[in-house]
Amino acid sequence: MNVTRKPPVLVIDGDRFDDYEGFTREFSSLLDDHRWHGNLDAFSDILSGGFGTPEEGFTLRWDHSDRSRRVLGHRAQADLLRAALPHVHPDNARGFRARIAHxxxxxxxxxxxxxxxxxREHRPGGPLPGNVVLTLV
Incomplete structure (x- = not known):
């Protein structure tokens, strides 16, 4: 008998945070024996599996996603980019500053x-490894 197992469901609750730092804590709480510190490249690596997420993939259900959409808006994007600016290669700084201004x-x-x-880049059949199904609730 071949039993197909449903992938586990990990839940982000948008009511549990008010900023990117809070999102970082909320997502890290889903990970087994791993802590994510907010770097988006590392976030992508985690979604590939094996860094505290199920190797076989999972569903990521984002509850209260409309609230998260507001608190992780343009201001949060500008703040994150501004914090990263000192670490950007000088050849890329001008374009980076333009992204901040936008x-x-x-x-x-x-x-x-x-x-x-x-x-979404880690979705089944997506361009990056992983098997993550995103559900916004």
Whole structure:
């Protein structure tokens, strides 16, 4: 008898945080024996599996995602980019500053958009390894 197991469901609760640091804590609480410190490249690696997430993939259910969309908006995107600016290669600094200015003026992707895009890149059949199904509730 071949039994197909449903992938585990990990839940982010958008009512449990008010900023990116809170999102970082909320997501880290889902991980087994691993702590994520907020770097988005590391976030992508974690979603590939094996860094505290199930190797076989999982469903990531984001409850109260509309609230998260607001608190992880353009201002949060600008803040995150601004914090990273000192670490950007000088050749890329001008473009990076332009991204900050866009976010400060409410243009371009929000931080919520950036995070959900990273998650979606790890979808089944997506361009990056992993098997993550994102459900926004």
């Amino acid at each position: 976010a400060e003026h409410g243009r371009g992707p929000t931080l919520f958009d950036t995070i959900t895009e990273i998650i």
